[in-house]
Amino acid sequence: MEYIQAGLALSMVFFIVIVITRIWMKFANHIGNTFGIGNFLIKLWEKIRKLSNM
Secondary structure (H helix, E strand, O other): OHHHHHHHHHHHHHHHHHHHHHHHHHHHHHHHHHHOHHHHHHHHHHHHHHHHHO
């Protein structure tokens, strides 16, 4: 019986971690889309590459 309880407890921990991670990723995606952080970083990277090739 202890093995079943330990397995269920481990399953609950994995489930909670997955749910928290999904919520955090949705929040990060919303912030990234709102402020355009991704586009800024990509354009900055392109400028740095362009300057280093000169």
